[in-house]
Amino acid sequence: MVIFFISSINLSIVQLNLDITKIRDRTQFIKETKNIVLGHFDKPATIVDSSGHILVWYLPQVLTKQQQDQLVTNTKPLIPKLTKSLQPGKKQSWHNNPKLFVTTLEGQELAPGVETFTVGWYQQGHAVSFYNIIYLFQLKITAIVRPWLGNTRSISSFLNLILSFTHPDLYLAALKSLTQFQMLPATAQYAQIWPIVFHGISVISNQITPEHIDYNGSWAWYDQLLTIGNYSQAIFTLKDLKLSLDYKPGTVIHFCGNLLTHEVGSWDHGDHICYAYLVKKSIFDGLHIKSPGWSYLKEVKKAVMESDIKYYK
Secondary structure, X not given: OHHHHHHOOOOEEEEOOOOHHHOOOHHHHHHHOOOOOOEEEOOOEEEEOOOOEEEEEEEOOOOOHHHHHHHHHHHHHHHHHHHHHHOOOOOOOHHHOHHHEOOOOOOOOOOOEEEEEEOOOOOOOOOOOHHHHHHHHHHHOOOOHHHHHHHOHHHHHHHHHHHXXXXXXXXXXXXXXXXXXXXXXXXXXXXXXXXXXXXXEEEEEOEOEXXXXXXXXXXXXXXXXXXXXXXXXXXXXXXXXXXXXXXXXXXXXXXXXXXXXXXXXXXXXXXXXXXXXXXXXXXHHHOOOOOOOOOEHHHHHHHHHHOOOOOOO
């Protein structure tokens, strides 16, 4: 069980001298974190505020070499689909800016590219519509994508378990949204092959990620990053905390991506593949699911002691 696995790791707890629930906006957050300098981490750690709200879980190389190799193998058939995002004429943002993709490092085998796959995505300013979900599934679930979802179910189950430990309330809310999609006649056939409780998966091949904040939901919710490939060294940076993290293959990071400015620079050699997992507020709102709050250190410890977390398998 992941509870036993993670609780057995020598996990450092780093406490910030601020209460995140008393911060009104980004301007105040930047002011409050101005003098925070956390430095560089290469060992497992979690970062909490003064009241125990958890902002970051850092789990370096938590995936086994076998898990990593299997995921790389299962990702390779997707690469032609990922490269289409860089074709001329595509609407550009930093997500698919060709200048941010690396192709000249020694040992690279995989072409650059990015694609996002979703269990249901509502565009900003648009009414909630199950027809929109169906359209997106039909658009994304191709002959290539369907086997990939099936082949990554094992690693997805492992990641579900990690989230159920790091943020139980977010996990349960996301699981409820997926369960509802699986029960609705209009979406069941698509949602039943979706392997993870997160609403979206971005698969990113050989890209430098500039500093940014996500705007998918709440400050309290986690993005999940997983990194694989044949490179040796990269750095993940959380600018607001003056924190850099070793970002070696097999690392998983849960962090408040709607709050913390984050970026990934270049790496030493070879291919660098990132799986980025997100939840969307519009999904919870559209399905009338109460939005989860913060992950709280005291509650996580209680869950470990009681081992009462339910899992999606």
